[in-house]
Amino acid sequence: MNLTEQAIKAYAGQRRKMIEEQLLERGIKDLALMEVMSRVPRHLFVDSSLQQRAYGDCPLPIGENQTISQPYIVASMTEALHLKGKERVLEIGTGSGYQTAILAEMASQVFTIERIRPIVQKTKVLLNSLRYENIVFKVFDGTYGWRDQSPFDAILISAATPSIPMALIEQLADKGHLVAPVGGRESQQLTVLSKIGSRLVSREKESCKFVPLIGKFAWPEEE
Ligand code: SAH
Numbered sequence: 001m002n003l004t005e006q007a008i009k010a011y012a013g014q015r016r017k018m019i020e021e022q023l024l025e026r027g028i029k030d031l032a033l034m035e036v037m038s039r040v041p042r043h044l045f046v047d048s049s050l051q052q053r054a055y056g057d058c059p060l061p062i063g064e065n066q067t068i069s070q071p072y073i074v075a076s077m078t079e080a081l082h083l084k085g086k087e088r089v090l091e092i093g094t095g096s097g098y099q100t101a102i103l104a105e106m107a108s109q110v111f112t113i114e115r116i117r118p119i120v121q122k123t124k125v126l127l128n129s130l131r132y133e134n135i136v137f138k139v140f141d142g143t144y145g146w147r148d149q150s151p152f153d154a155i156l157i158s159a160a161t162p163s164i165p166m167a168l169i170e171q172l173a174d175k176g177h178l179v180a181p182v183g184g185r186e187s188q189q190l191t192v193l194s195k196i197g198s199r200l201v202s203r204e205k206e207s208c209k210f211v212p213l214i215g216k217f218a219w220p221e222e223e
């Protein structure tokens with residue numbers, strides 16, 4: 001059995017329970033997404049001392065004052081992107097790489113930006129060991145987006161922002177969806193922007209609490 005097979009077998013029961021109690025019961029409907037989340041070994045994306053708690057209904061620390069998002073929030077944000085398999089996706093805030101892996105399973109290519117270099121180095125090793133080959137990493141301030149690779153069919157911002165950076169809206173393709181936690185530092189509203197020709201349609205989902213998006217077009221480094 002190779003690493004990947006072992007990883008998938010471990011905690012299968014807890015993953016099933018997570019899908020039933022945290023996702024299905026709260027109204028997640030995307031079956032392909034739930035199939036993916038029943039496979040991706042979330043316990044490998046946290047420190048070994050936290051593995052027993054990896055499938056709990058909460059975010060967990062991943063070092064550098066950052067957190068891996070709660071499973072339900074990962075599901076809700078991913079579902080909002082309506083991925084069918086052919087999309088090119090931009091993710092801002094790679095963090096543990098758990099959300100990145102879910103996106104890589106559900107789309108054709110993922111471009112992910114993280115500002116903290118040691119986080120990227122660690123996450124890259126893990127995602128490579130799990131054999132994801134459709135992820136491109138960049139260490140940068142994601143509030144600028146990734147202009148060279150734009151437009152993107154879907155954009156996911158994994159950190160709290162006072163407003164959606166303009167560059168990201170510009171880099172969203174026609175008929176594309178962008179999801180982000182928008183609001184203050186203490187709490188935000190998951191917000192979905194859809195681009196329809198020259199029109200932008202905005203819709204709000206549940207409230208949430210993310211670590212801040214720190215960069216030129218979001219929060220300053222210190223406050
Ligand atoms: N989806 C990730 C979330 C990690 S927390 C997970 O579940 O693990 C949010 C991440 O966004 C942190 O790693 C933080 O360093 C990163 N971040 C904050 N501001 C950023 C910016 N301007 N550009 C890129 N990444 C940023």
